[in-house]
Amino acid sequence: MIHTCWERWRQGHRTISYPEGPMPELPARFRGRPVIERGDPDEAGGPGPEVCPTGAIEIGRDACAIDLGRCLFCGACETTKGPWRIRFTNDPRLAGRRRGDLRAEPGLEARLAEELDARWKRLFGRSLKLRQVSAGGCNACEADANVLTTIGWDLGRFGIQFVASPRHADGLFITGPVTENMRLALRKAWEAVPAPKIVIASGACAISGGPYAGHPETHDGCGRFVPVDLYLPGCPPHPLTVLDGLLRLLGRLEGRDPNPG
Amino acid sequence: MSAMSAGPGLPVRNARAFALKDVPRMNLAAFRDWLLTSCADGGRIAAWFVPQGKAGGEMFAALAMDEEALIEVAAAPAVDAFDAITPECPQAQAFEREIWEQRGLEPRGHPWRKPLRFPPSVPGRQAPEVGRGEFYRVEGEEVHEVAVGPIHAGVIEPGHFRFQCHGEEVLHLEISLGYQHRGAERALNVLPAGSARWMAIAETLAGDTSVGHATAACQVLEALAGREAPARAMAIRGIALELERLANHVGDLGALAGDVGYLPTASFCGRLRGDVLNLSAEICGSRFGRALVRPGGTAFDLDEKLCAALLARLGPIERDLAGAVAMLWSSPSVMARFEGAGELSRETCERLGLVGPVARACGVRRDVRHDFPSGIFRFGHIPISTWESGDVFARAYVRALEIERSFAFVRKQLEALPDGRARRVLPPLAAGMGAVSLVEGWRGEICHVGFTGETGELLAYKVVDPSFHNWFGLATALRGQAISDFPLCNKSFNLSYCGHDL
Structure with a gap:
């Protein structure tokens, strides 16, 4: 017992101060929101958009766009040559409310997730219980959702909690491309959540099918089966991306939104 | 040899x-x-x-x-x-x-010829609906059946479990999987080998084992192409593989502590697991080692400054972890739950062909890094960690031993990274060849097999995740146990659903 207390004292308090304090520093090589800048239109010989594993990039002479809902954030497109340069910043704020908002284009300002409307915010703003459903997720999205419940992040301090039963939940937190073999279970879980309810699609698979898009064994994400209220891009989304998205949805970042670098 | x-x-x-x-x-x-x-x-x-x-x-x-x-x-x-x-x-x-x-x-004459994954379409055959079919049943007045899943209580992957119980005692557990079947292995057979999409699928076969599976996959391609990755890349792969093992073993020890209600270790390990994942992110930007291992080497190199920074961060993690883990073994309430729970005999382990820490916890000396070393493990050796008792304690203790040895290995590699490039261009695959690639992932032996055809195209590709061997071990370990110990036993195996379902 003394040993336990000693160790507790020695290891100390480890919960991040964000969002009251600054956003935790991310590794230099972390790939967050990409930016697209002008390159050299006459440059040739380098790799093209085929370096993208999921076909998330469109490159033309006059336009370039990245679908963040398909992007795996692997950074391979940073090597493309030609009229456009793609560079990943380490800004983890990627969450969007609409599928069409998950887009990076030259000069386009990021449309970050807006908060719920007043009625929904009154219901969920201070207490949001989520049932996580993995429907073909590879356990990375699941693991980095789970990590928010550890002492480092302490999701509970925002009134957000993952619960065991869909009947105790206010919404679903879905990962995976939705396998055919999980389609029925996902529907049952969705139906079991009492209305009004929200749906969060976490990771490229849940948003677009990710690397499994187009497979007959999967359904290219959950959007075909349930109405999605919040999209969390990434493969997997960084815990900060998830936390940022959840807090934005609940309107908990008002007035303390740090300026992006 | x-x-x-x-x-x-x-x-x-x-x-x-x-x-x-x-x-x-x-x-x-x-x-x-x-x-x-x-x-x-x-x-x-x-x-x-x-x-x-x-x-x-x-x-x-x-x-x-x-x-x-x-x-x-x-x-x-x-x-x-x-x-x-x-x-x-x-x-x-x-x-x-x-x-x-x-x-x-x-x-x-197969005694248990049941679907493994319920693939939605099998040519020429009506596919059975997932989870449907005949389950093994124990009959008797006081026997009852408990069905769990596919969706479980925690934030974990789906699978279906059927327990045949007499009171609290589990007479038999049947595990029916396939809910995670994404057509991953099929895709590896049809996509261009080593392409961006192919690698993305290799890295998500079991997403908590990205480095293990990606290394196994790249070793197949490099063998078929006849050109090994440079020594520096092998070392970086080895560091990433051991960091992956560390993160998952630390997480497992924390989760085991949580399952017996011992919160100090559960809390400490939950944080420390994240600290290890962040080291992987320092190397390649991804906490799960994504986009690091690529055919011909690694997509990221480590300079001296980064090696020094990683070394500096290892120490505090190791010290905090040692404190968190020592508390487990000195807490009678933890040991009372760990010892004797979910016992597997060495004989059963060998007959079922179990792999990884589960096998080593039954006293079986079986570790790809030692038995079939490839890459950096031919030069930097890691002793095999075993324990004899085959119970939850043994599976926890073997993980703790492996944590110590992985720390030592990572430190040694970071201190003396081989010179040279981290990646070389891979020549085209040779025609008419085959390669078997084994990697000791944190759950055990990962096996990838590839064959090329007459023009050097990838003719066939096979993936065997360690969980493919070990799920039956979990079912067997539950026999005669209290059903209330299932979460604990399950966590002590911590098997992959998607790695099995592919």
């Missing part, structure tokens, strides 16, 4: 190519005899499959002879029906079910 095998299979080395024409083609009786004799003599089925597509006329098997440090391969005709070896050699059970489910070959 011992002398060449006297066995009839072709001896091959881990991650080294062999000519497909040299693989002995046996008749069914000889093939069966080879499997049975080898397995009775300490051999293990690392892979046994009928390839998809053009190579589908034959079945191939790769046997791992751990003690002799030898892999043997052989082939036999893929006929409509063959005599199952499972009744005599239980470790074959999932392989024979898979061959039946994927390719329609009937393993005659």
Whole structure:
């Protein structure tokens, strides 16, 4: 017992101060929101958009766009040559409310997730219980959702909690491309959540099918089966991306939104 | 290494190519005899499959002879029906079910011939609905059945469990999977080998084992192309693999503590796991080691400054972890729950062909890093960690031992990273070759097999995740246990659903 207390004292308090304090520093090589800048239109010989594993990039002479809902954030497109340069910043704020908002284009300002409307915010703003459903997720999205419940992040301090039963939940937190073999279970879980309810699609698979898009064994994400209220891009989304998205949805970042670098 | 095998299979080395024409083609009786004799003599089925597509006329098997440090391969005709070896050699059970489910070959006399993954469409056959079918039942007035899943209570992957219970006691547990079936292995067979999409799928076969699976996959391609990754890349892969092991083992120890209600270790390890994941992110930007391992080497290099920064961060993590783990062994309330729970005998472990920390916790000396070293593990050795008791405690303790040794290994590699480049261009794959690639992932042996065709195209690709071997071990460990100990036993195995379902 003394040993336990000693160790507790020695290891100390480890919960991040964000969002009251600054956003935790991310590794230099972390790939967050990409930016697209002008390159050299006459440059040739380098790799093209085929370096993208999921076909998330469109490159033309006059336009370039990245679908963040398909992007795996692997950074391979940073090597493309030609009229456009793609560079990943380490800004983890990627969450969007609409599928069409998950887009990076030259000069386009990021449309970050807006908060719920007043009625929904009154219901969920201070207490949001989520049932996580993995429907073909590879356990990375699941693991980095789970990590928010550890002492480092302490999701509970925002009134957000993952619960065991869909009947105790206010919404679903879905990962995976939705396998055919999980389609029925996902529907049952969705139906079991009492209305009004929200749906969060976490990771490229849940948003677009990710690397499994187009497979007959999967359904290219959950959007075909349930109405999605919040999209969390990434493969997997960084815990900060998830936390940022959840807090934005609940309107908990008002007035303390740090300026992006 | 011992002398060449006297066995009839072709001896091959881990991650080294062999000519497909040299693989002995046996008749069914000889093939069966080879499997049975080898397995009775300490051999293990690392892979046994009928390839998809053009190579589908034959079945191939790769046997791992751990003690002799030898892999043997052989082939036999893929006929409509063959005599199952499972009744005599239980470790074959999932392989024979898979061959039946994927390719329609009937393993005659298989005692447990049930779907493994319920693929939604099987050519020429009405696919059974996932989770439907006959479950093993125990009859009796006081016997009751508990069904759990596919969706479980926690933030974890789906699968269906059926318990046959008498009061609290579990008489039998049947595990029915397939909910995570994404067509991953099928895609690896049809996509261009080593392409961006192919690698993205290799890294998400089991997303918590990205480095392990990506390394196994790249080793196959590098063997088939006849060009090894540079020494520096091997070291970086080894560091990333051990960081992956550290993160998951630390997480497992925390979760085990949580499952017996011992919150200090659960809390500390939950944070420390994240600290280790952040080291992986320093290397390649991804906490899960994504986009690091690529054909021909690694996509990221480490400079001296980064090596020093990583070394500086290892120390505090190691110290905090040692404190958190020591508390487990000195807490009687924890030890009372860990000891004797979910026991597996060494004999059962060997008969079921279990791998990884689960096998080592039964006293079995089995570790790819030691038995079939590839890459950096040929130069930097990691001692095998074993314990004898086969229970939850042993599975926790083996993880703790492995944590210590992985820290030491990572430190040693970071201190003396080989010079040179981290990546070389991979030449085209050679025609008519095969390669078996084994990697000791944190759950155990990962096996990838690749064959090339006449023009050097990838003809066939096979993935065997360690969980493919070990799920049956969990079912067996539960017999005679209290059902209330299931979460604890399950966590002590911590198997992959998507790695199994592919």
